[in-house]
Amino acid sequence: MSAIWTMIAKRLGLGLLTLFVISVLIFGATELLPGDLAKNILGQSATPETVAAFRRELGLDLPAHTRYLNWLLGAVQGDFGTSLANKRPIADLIATRLGNTLFLALYAAAISIPLSLMLGVLAALYRNTIFDRTANALALSSISFPEFFVAYILIFILAQSGLFPSMSRVDPDTGFAETLYRTFLPALTLTLVVTAHMMRMTRAAIINLLASPYIEMARLKGMTPMRVILHHALPNALAPIITVVALNLAYLITGVVVVEVVFVYPGLGQLMVDSVAKRDFPVVQAVALIFAAAYVLLNLTADVLSTLSNPRLIHRK
C-alpha cells in the first residue's frame, strides 16, 4: 500500500505544479484582455490625471510580476483580494456562489452517474437490441442539442405546466428540499447533457472486454449474463469509466455558465462571465483558479481510483 501513498503524494505535487503554471497563464491572460478597469468605471469623460490617480489607488500601476506575486501570496492564504467593481472581499463574493455551483454539480452528478452507469451496463447486456439502440439514440440526441435548447425544451414542457419553476433563484435561507425543487430543471438539463458520454463509455468499456478469455470462462462456469457483466467485466472496465466520470464532473463544476444564465441560478459561472464583462480581473482570476483546482483535483482522484481498481498495481508480485 505504501506504493499508493507515494503515488498520491507524487500526483499531488504534480497537481500543485500544474496549478502554479495555470495561475501564471490566468494572470497573463487577464493582462491581455483589452480595456482598462479605471477607464471603464470612470467613464469616457475622465481626465488622464483622475484615471492615473484611480489606477494608483487600485494598485494597477505596479509592474505585472509584483501584482502577480501579491495576488498569489494572498490566494494561497484564501485571500483573493477585493473586487475592483464593488470593493467587497472576493472570498465572500465567491463563497456562496461556489456553494451553489457545487450543489448543482453534485445534484446533477447524483442523478446522472447512477443513471448512466445503469444504462451503460444494461446497454452492454442487451447489446444490439432495441433497448440498446433506443438508449443510444436518446442519449446521443440529448448531447447533440445545445444546452440552452435542452433547457428551453424542459422549461417548455415542465415549467409551462407549472410543475417546476423556470427560475432557480436560491439564497442561503432556502430550505434543502425547496432548493432541490427549485434547481430540478437545471440539474435535469445537465444530466441530459452529460449522461450520453458516461453511458457510452461504460457500454464500450464493458463490451470491449466481452471477448476476453476470462469472460468466456465465466460463461462456461454457468454464470448468468448479468453476473458475467457486473462481476466479471465491470471491475476490469472501471479505469476508463472513472476517467470519463471525472471529466464530466469537472464539466459540471466549470462548464455550466449557459445553464446558470438560462435558469438565473447564482453560480460561479455567471459570476465569472459578469466579471469578465466588467473587467473585474481579480474575480476572474480567482474563479478561474478555482475551476482549475477542481479539474486537477478530480483528475487526481480519478487516477488514484483507477489504480485502486487494478489489483495488478496494488498487489505486487
Place this chain on the structure above:
Amino acid sequence: MKDTTEKPVLLTMRDIHIDGRSEETWSPIIKGVDLTLRKGEVLGLIGESGAGKSTLGLAAMGFTRDGCRISGGMIDFDGIDLRKASETERRALRGKRIAYVAQSAAASFNPAHKLIDQYSEAPVQHGIMSRAEAERDAVELYRRMRLPHPEEIGFRYPHQVSGGQLQRAMTAMAMSCRPDLIVFDEPTTALDVTTQIEVLAAIRDIVAQFDTAAIYITHDLAVVAQMADRIKVLLRGDEVEEADTRTMLSAPKEDYTKSLWAVRSYARPVQPPVTEGIPVVSVETVTAGYGAADILKNISFDIHKRRTVAVVGESGSGKSTAARVITGLLPPRQGRVLFDGAPLPADYRQRSRDQLRQAQMIYQMADTALNPKLRLRELIGRPAQMYLGLQGKALTERIRDLLRLIELEPDTYIDRLPSELSGGQKQRIGIARALAAEPKFIICDEVTSALDQLVAEGILKLLDRLQSEFDLAYMFITHDLATVRSIADEVVVMQNGRVVEQGPKPEMFQPPHDPYTELLLSSVPEMDPDWLTRLLKEREKKAGKG
C-alpha cells in the same frame, strides 16, 4: 490406461454440424462428427489448428463462440438433450456437471478477483456449497493438485502466481463442483516442458481420483498419449479416425494420421563442428539486464558460418535477452559482441547501416511482426530498398525472387495483405523479409512454436535449405527440444541467465548431462503411453535416494 468399455455412456454427440460466420455467409467448421464418451473415460482430440477441436469441445457443453452456430446433429449429456434444452437449463449444467479448462490460465482467470473467489463462484452460485465450505474445499483441491502453500495460494491474485501453478489452480477450479465431464482445451500448450510434466501428472491423477470423464484437446501427440484412453483425430472439421490410444499409436490406419506421427522424426544431417576460422557472431562474456537485475550473467558462445546454434531454456532463462544484446536493442553492462571478428557497437543506433543489414531477425508471432496494412510487395521490398538501394524494376524482380525462394507463387501473392495468408505463409514472409537484406546471420526467435507440427516442419526444411544456399549462420531460440533435435548443429542450454551446458548436438543428446539439461531432456514427452508413469517413478526413486 483403464478399461471403461463397461461403463455407462455419459455424452453422445451424433452427426454434429457447426458453422462459423465469415462476412455474410456461414461456412462449416465441423462437418458431421460423432463422439461417444463413457463415464470416467478420457478422450483425446487431436489435429492441427483450425481442425475444429475447440469448437467440438465447447459444443459438448452446448456452447458456441460468438459467430458460430450448431446447425445440425444431436448432443445428449446424461439424458439431457443439450440442443433442445433452454439456455437456463444449459447454464445449470455448465460449471456444475460439465467444466472447462482453458489453454491460457493467465488469460482465463479474471485479473480482478482472487483465485479462491473464482474457485468458490461456481459451487456457491450453483447452490452446491456455502462460501465457507467452498473455501475449505478449495484448499483441499489445491493440495491434491500439489500446489505450493495450498492454505494461502487462493488468496493471491492471478498475476501473483506462476503459469504452471495457475494452470493447476484452473484444473482445481474446474473440479470445484465435482463435474462428470471436464473439457481440457490445450491446458499445457503455453507451459515449459519441465512445468508441463507437473501439470500433466496432477491432471491425470485428479481425473482418475474423482472418476471424471474428460475430453482432452491438444495438438501434441506425445501429450495426448499420456492422458487419453482413446484418441480421435480431426482434420478440417472431419473425423479422420478414432481408436484406443495404444492401437492409434502403434498402428494408425489413415495416411494423415501417419503423417502426423512422422513429423517428430524429421532431422537433418548434422554438420561437423567448426574449430577454425573466425565465427560470424561471437558473444563474449556478456552480462546484461533491465533495471537493477541482471538477466544474463557472463554468457559466451560463437556461431559459425553455415551452422545453426540452438539456444534452449525455459521462459525467463534469458534466451530472448541474448538476442536483444546481439541486435543492439539492449546494450550489455559487461562484455561485447563480435561480428566477423570485429566488435559491434553496443547500441544499435551507433551501428552502421551495413552492420544492421548483416544481422536480421525472424519473430515468433508472424501475426504481430508483419504490418497488417502493407502488401507483401512493400513488406519484403522495404529492406531490399533500404539496405541495398534497389529501385523500380530491379526491386520488383528481387521481390519476385524472394517469393519464389520461400515457395510462394509471385503472381498470386505479391499484392496480398498479411491477413490473406495462413499462419505458415506469414512466417515464410517473415523469412523473406529477413533474407531481403542479404544478411549473414539470422536470429530465429521461437519461429515455429506458434505453428502446427506439419507446418512447422515445412518452415524448418525451408530454413535448412536457405542456410546451405546462402551460407547463413542461424541462432535458433527455442524451448522445444524436438526442434533442437531436428535442426541444430550446436546447442547452448540456458538457465536463469547462465549457460549451463554447450556443445555439438550429438554430444548434448548423449549422457552425461548437466543436471538441468538432464531435466529438460527427460521432460520432453515421448509417444510411449507409459512414458509419464515411468518418468514419475524414476524421479521419485531418485528423490528417495537423494
